[in-house]
Amino acid sequence: MIPSSNALDRTNYLNCQKGWWSWFWTLDHKRLGLMYLWGVFTMFALGGFFAMMIRVFLMHPETAIWDPAVQLSDQLSKMDLYNRAFTVHGAVMVFLVIIPGIPAALGNFVLPMMLGAKDVAFPRLNRFSFHLWLLGALCFVTTFLVGGLDTGWTFYPTYSTGSAETMAVVFGTLGAFILGFSSIFTGLNFVVTIHKMRAPGMTWFKMPLFLWAIYATAILQILATPVIGISLLLLMVEATLKIGIFTPELGGDPVFFQHLFWFYSHPAVYIMILPAMGVMSELIATFSRKPIFGYKSIAMSSLAIAVISFIVWGHHMFLSGQSTLMSTIFSFLTFAVAIPSAIKVFNWVSTMYKGSISFATPMLYALSIIWLFGVGGLTGLFLSSMGVDIHLHDTYFVVAHFHFVMVGSAIFALIGGVYYWLPKMYGRMPSEKIGRMTWLLNFIGFNLTFLPQFVAGTKGMPRRYFDYDPAFASYNFWSSIGAGFILVGMLLTLFNILGTIRRGRLAPANPWGGVTLEWMTTSPPSEHNFERDPPFAGDPYDVTLVNYKDEQEGFVPAKPLKDDPLIYDYQASLKAGVAHSNLHP
Amino acid sequence: MTPLLAALFQQHISPPYDPLGMFPPAASHNAGYSDWVFYFIFWICLVVMALVCIATLWFAFRYRRSKVGLMPQESPHHSTTLEIVWSVIPSFFLVAMFWYGFKDYEDRRNIPEDAYEVQVYGQKWNWTFTYPNGYVTDELHVPVRENVCLRIEVLDVLHSVFIPAFRVKMDGVPGRYNWLWFHAIQDGTFPMYCAEYCGQQHSQMDARVIVHPSREDFDKWLAKESDWSTLAPEVAGMKTFRVAGCVACHDLETGSNLTGPTLKGKWGTQSQLADGSSVTFDENYLRESILTPNARLAAGFAPNLMPSNFAQTLTDQKINWLIALIKSKGNAQ
Numbered sequence: 001m002i003p004s005s006n007a008l009d010r011t012n013y014l015n016c017q018k019g020w021w022s023w024f025w026t027l028d029h030k031r032l033g034l035m036y037l038w039g040v041f042t043m044f045a046l047g048g049f050f051a052m053m054i055r056v057f058l059m060h061p062e063t064a065i066w067d068p069a070v071q072l073s074d075q076l077s078k079m080d081l082y083n084r085a086f087t088v089h090g091a092v093m094v095f096l097v098i099i100p101g102i103p104a105a106l107g108n109f110v111l112p113m114m115l116g117a118k119d120v121a122f123p124r125l126n127r128f129s130f131h132l133w134l135l136g137a138l139c140f141v142t143t144f145l146v147g148g149l150d151t152g153w154t155f156y157p158t159y160s161t162g163s164a165e166t167m168a169v170v171f172g173t174l175g176a177f178i179l180g181f182s183s184i185f186t187g188l189n190f191v192v193t194i195h196k197m198r199a200p201g202m203t204w205f206k207m208p209l210f211l212w213a214i215y216a217t218a219i220l221q222i223l224a225t226p227v228i229g230i231s232l233l234l235l236m237v238e239a240t241l242k243i244g245i246f247t248p249e250l251g252g253d254p255v256f257f258q259h260l261f262w263f264y265s266h267p268a269v270y271i272m273i274l275p276a277m278g279v280m281s282e283l284i285a286t287f288s289r290k291p292i293f294g295y296k297s298i299a300m301s302s303l304a305i306a307v308i309s310f311i312v313w314g315h316h317m318f319l320s321g322q323s324t325l326m327s328t329i330f331s332f333l334t335f336a337v338a339i340p341s342a343i344k345v346f347n348w349v350s351t352m353y354k355g356s357i358s359f360a361t362p363m364l365y366a367l368s369i370i371w372l373f374g375v376g377g378l379t380g381l382f383l384s385s386m387g388v389d390i391h392l393h394d395t396y397f398v399v400a401h402f403h404f405v406m407v408g409s410a411i412f413a414l415i416g417g418v419y420y421w422l423p424k425m426y427g428r429m430p431s432e433k434i435g436r437m438t439w440l441l442n443f444i445g446f447n448l449t450f451l452p453q454f455v456a457g458t459k460g461m462p463r464r465y466f467d468y469d470p471a472f473a474s475y476n477f478w479s480s481i482g483a484g485f486i487l488v489g490m491l492l493t494l495f496n497i498l499g500t501i502r503r504g505r506l507a508p509a510n511p512w513g514g515v516t517l518e519w520m521t522t523s524p525p526s527e528h529n530f531e532r533d534p535p536f537a538g539d540p541y542d543v544t545l546v547n548y549k550d551e552q553e554g555f556v557p558a559k560p561l562k563d564d565p566l567i568y569d570y571q572a573s574l575k576a577g578v579a580h581s582n583l584h585p
Numbered sequence: 586m587t588p589l590l591a592a593l594f595q596q597h598i599s600p601p602y603d604p605l606g607m608f609p610p611a612a613s614h615n616a617g618y619s620d621w622v623f624y625f626i627f628w629i630c631l632v633v634m635a636l637v638c639i640a641t642l643w644f645a646f647r648y649r650r651s652k653v654g655l656m657p658q659e660s661p662h663h664s665t666t667l668e669i670v671w672s673v674i675p676s677f678f679l680v681a682m683f684w685y686g687f688k689d690y691e692d693r694r695n696i697p698e699d700a701y702e703v704q705v706y707g708q709k710w711n712w713t714f715t716y717p718n719g720y721v722t723d724e725l726h727v728p729v730r731e732n733v734c735l736r737i738e739v740l741d742v743l744h745s746v747f748i749p750a751f752r753v754k755m756d757g758v759p760g761r762y763n764w765l766w767f768h769a770i771q772d773g774t775f776p777m778y779c780a781e782y783c784g785q786q787h788s789q790m791d792a793r794v795i796v797h798p799s800r801e802d803f804d805k806w807l808a809k810e811s812d813w814s815t816l817a818p819e820v821a822g823m824k825t826f827r828v829a830g831c832v833a834c835h836d837l838e839t840g841s842n843l844t845g846p847t848l849k850g851k852w853g854t855q856s857q858l859a860d861g862s863s864v865t866f867d868e869n870y871l872r873e874s875i876l877t878p879n880a881r882l883a884a885g886f887a888p889n890l891m892p893s894n895f896a897q898t899l900t901d902q903k904i905n906w907l908i909a910l911i912k913s914k915g916n917a918q
Contacts, residue, residue: 076785076786079785079786079788080785083784083785083787150784150785152782156742156743156781156782158741158742158743158759159742159743159782159783159784162741162742247759248759248760248761252760253760253761254743254758254759254760255758255761288648288657289650289655289656289657290657290660290662291662292662293662293663293664294662294663294664294667294668295662295663296663297668318690319745319754319755319756320756320758321755321756321758321761321763324690324691324694327690328687328690328691331683331686331687331690332683335679335680335682335683336679338675338679339672339675339676339679342671342672342675343668343671343672345637346637346667346671349637349640349641349644350664350667351662352641352644352645352648353644353648353660354648354657354658354660355644355648355653355657355660356648356650356653356654356655356656356657357644357645357648357649357650358650359645359649359650367641367645370637370638370641371634371638371641374633374634374637374638375634378630378633378634379630381626381630381679381682382623382626382627384682384683384686385622385626385682385683385685385686385689386686386687386689386690387618387619387622387685387686387687387688387689387690387692387693388619388622388623388626388686388689389686389690390619390689390690390693390752390753390754391619391623391749391752391753391754393754393780394745394747394754394780394781395780455607458607458608458623459607459608459609459749460609460747460749460750460776460778462747462778462779462780462788463780463782464782464787464788465787465788466787466788467788467789468788469776513655541662543656543657548655
């Protein structure tokens with residue numbers, strides 16, 4: 001039976017215009033969101049390819065250092081390849097996958113609908129952001145063609161300024177510079193949209209928590225991103241005009257670059273994790289069929305994280321020679337950011353209390369994030385502690401820590417969010433069987449990959465090492481095995497998503513029981529999201545507002561809302577003479 | 586409670602504390618303390634993580650949809666008390682973690698007055714170590730139970746000195762000196778790594794740290810290794826030339842004048858002096874110029890540029906080595 005709230009057989013945003021140009025030149029936030037999503041997936045595959053390359057290199061020690069019989073000269077080209085692999089892996093994953101992942105892809109698709117709006121405030125700016133993103137991605141791809149970037153994603157001078165691969169460094173920094181503007185414009189768009197385009201009845205404290213998270217993220221994007229633009233520009237100015245900024249021979253200071261770089265890149269860590277926390281809040285609430293616990297605490301903690309994240313950057317430089325006083329202040333403030341993060345986790349767990357817990361695939365990702373973000377967040381405490389950081393800084397402990405946060409939390413939230421909103425995007429339901437199986441593969445693989453790296457780190461294995469002491473062999477071996485699991489899990493996840501789009505079961509408007517406004521329109525939505533005026537927004541977490549209805553194979557509003565677009569009874573709405581602007585079978 | 590007491594009174598050798606075997610040997614006075622701070626945080630996190638995970642799994646099991654149905658029973662969705670409890674209580678633990686970490690860091694930033702200083706010079710992709718007597722090695726030798734301070738200098742790109750067994754690490758930054766210090770409590774050989782990415786052979790930029798079982802043993806090693814009496818005189822002369830600092834102002838290879846005159850090809854020639862006369866460049870003139878540089882200045886050079894304390898710092902033997910060196914650099918023909 002076809003749920004009547006499924007719009008695949010009518011005009012919807014996917015089929016209202018045809019041809020690749022209608023996609024490339026679209027102003028529709030949903031189409032832009034989908035294009036971001038596939039762009040991010042493509043880049044994720046690219047970054048993942050290099051991740052696998054790293055793990056293959058590191059599976060066994062090459063013993064070049066430790067065994068005098070091995071000729072160093074035989075290893076040199078492999079070392080260059082390895083250094084390029086980890087640089088591209090880091091740069092692509094950070095700038096092209098995780099930063100745009102949730103805010104630009106899911107955010108673009110969902111945000112206006114959650115607000116009950118037709119689009120973002122500045123649709124043309126939104127399209128421009130996407131085109132900048134494409135351009136930035138192109139720059140990164142160009143770096144391979146002109147020799148390959150080997151500076152690490154951090155571009156630290158004096159290595160980057162003295163690098164032989166000048167063109168690669170120029171294209172790499174140019175790419176990051178352009179992507180920065182894409183990020184700034186998206187943030188600006190979202191802030192204005194959230195301020196000005198909320199549905200009637202949607203006060204600030206009736207906004208879904210995903211929007212609070214995106215809002216906090218957008219503020220970070222607007223305020224922090226210009227600084228990376230400036231510092232990368234200074235890097236280029238120094239390289240071309242020989243004005244002393246970062247290199248000592250010209251009178252500069254390399255540590256100055258680190259300050260500028262981390263002034264952006266630390267808030268950027270929260271640009272990556274805050275939206276993931278927003279997705280978490282939606283998933284936990286929907287799949288527990290309970291109002292989110294501590295709504296205001298979660299909303300305010302997002303803002304607190306955004307504010308505090310601006311004043312912790314110095315914890316990346318405890319060992320650069322910055323003064324003890326500065327390190328002390330940064331250490332203290334870094335501990336402070338743990339509180340709002342912990343508040344979120346405690347509230348998510350409390351939300352499940354006396355709920356009705358579903359184990360649909362998105363919820364499995366959400367549940368595993370409680371573990372993964374817990375580990376990732378708590379291991380941050382070791383690194384904020386100045387004395388312990390002396391030993392752990394720049395070791396695999398750090399590598400494992402930020403992968404738990406950025407992959408274990410942000411990427412898992414992205415996948416969970418994609419599964420959650422996939423019915424809305426394509427009007428079809430993902431396969432639960434494959435979804436749960438691949439989740440298990442990803443979860444086991446992830447832990448197998450990164451838990452051993454913590455111990456390699458405490459034992460003293462430095463990061464960005466092509467080769468290592470055989471004492472670290474077993475950790476690296478299991479880590480590489482785990483990476484194989486993730487590879488299979490991610491490929492199957494991709495096939496599941498593609499399979500869903502091609503031949504998934506038709507989805508109703510609201511398959512999961514969400515109360516936020518994007519579930520109050522057809523799956524997939526029409527070009528302008530809502531067929532009539534924007535619906536009146538109630539409490540986004542009052543689950544009594546929706547009831548399960550068998551004919552729809554999903555949830556329907558308990559009582560017709562004001563201006564209910566009658567999406568659940570299409571024939572009746574035609575008879576009732578409801579004007580369907582873009583809706584002709 | 587011993588580690589805690591040690592923490593409070595610092596500066597003394599902390600006993601090793603590594604119940605889960607996660608660390609390399611604790612070979613410095615503060616390694617035990619540093620590990621103890623790690624475990625202090627670790628145990629707290631373990632408890633928090635266990636509580637969160639047990640609650641999550643229990644709620645997921647107890648309130649599974651197949652059991653409770655679609656409509657859950659009414660339950661509170663806000664509690665100011667809970668929010669305060671789970672914000673305030675962790676704060677105390679966080680402050681404690683901060684404080685212990687701070688104590689540890691501060692201890693390692695305040696270099697003891699009596700520390701034995703070794704200069705570390707890093708460049709792509711090797712380390713060299715210079716001892717106070719000017720002797721240079723590519724492995725770090727230190728005495729046990731002595732405060733040792735490393736002065737880190739790099740010229741090309743960022744590097745970082747990392748000795749896991751001592752729990753110490755410090756970046757080398759072009760354009761500035763950085764310091765670290767430690768107090769080894771165990772003799773033996775330990776690895777040292779470069780921890781800041783520095784390009785192609787970053788992972789090959791390692792060195793061995795050799796801790797001598799006593800100061801006497803270390804002194805004996807250093808004296809023996811830096812004793813050049815068995816070397817050919819001009820080789821020993823070259824070492825002296827570097828260590829005494831002559832190399833900074835005098836050229837031996839190209840024949841060009843630096844701050845001081847070149848010494849290449851001078852032997853046996855007539856040297857022009859500042860007062861207009863000339864002198865044969867021989868043993869006597871050279872010795873005089875080393876010990877009392879202003880006595881007969883070379884033409885074109887100002888007085889008082891050259892240190893005048895070599896009478897105190899150079900032995901007769903070293904001067905003889907220097908003479909042998911400069912003699913070996915030949916004359917104008």
